[in-house]
Amino acid sequence: AQRVTQPEKLLSVFKGAPVELKCNYSYSGSPELFWYVQYSRQRLQLLLRHISRESIKGFTADLNKGETSFHLKKPFAQEEDSAMYYCALSGHGSGYSTLTFGKGTMLLVSP
């Protein structure tokens, strides 16, 4: 069975502080990992994906297969980063066509 765990429901930081949103997964195979973000009153959006190894809005995430983690990081948080962040996994068993989501972490960035 595949599982995604986001241990923090809420993460509160000050503007300019570093941010790390934790994500751990359980999957017996080669998963693909994603981070989705939902800003207030907006739809769920894809933030970044492991396969692309990209940096979006200053955020990066590295897949650590040994620790089965895919933590999201940003060196300097901005107020506009305040949102709900979801880590998600898809696996080859479903043709990478189903996403298993974590429960999400609310990031609040204060001025």
Next chain:
Amino acid sequence: KAGVTQTPRYLIKTRGQQVTLSCSPISGHRSVSWYQQTPGQGLQFLFEYFSETQRNKGNFPGRFSGRQFSNSRSEMNVSTLELGDSALYLCASSADSYYGYTFGSGTRLTVV
């Protein structure tokens, strides 16, 4: 290009009724997935369609069903509604699921 469009945005239904939700994917996207979002359970996968065929199904009762048309538009149906079916239902589409999905704004279903 237009995003994923879901209709209606809001629905209020009575227990025991049935409901049909509609989703128009991004043009060219052949994979359409449905998710249920609730405060308690979070985002849960319902089913996924590709070229009119259901490829994957989540762990939901048979009251939840769906279909996809030849133009990739999709509908999901919930029969014999229960209070616990109150949720935000999200549709997502993808040209290649390996790279992720684009989500719609959702349909907020309230069962009274």
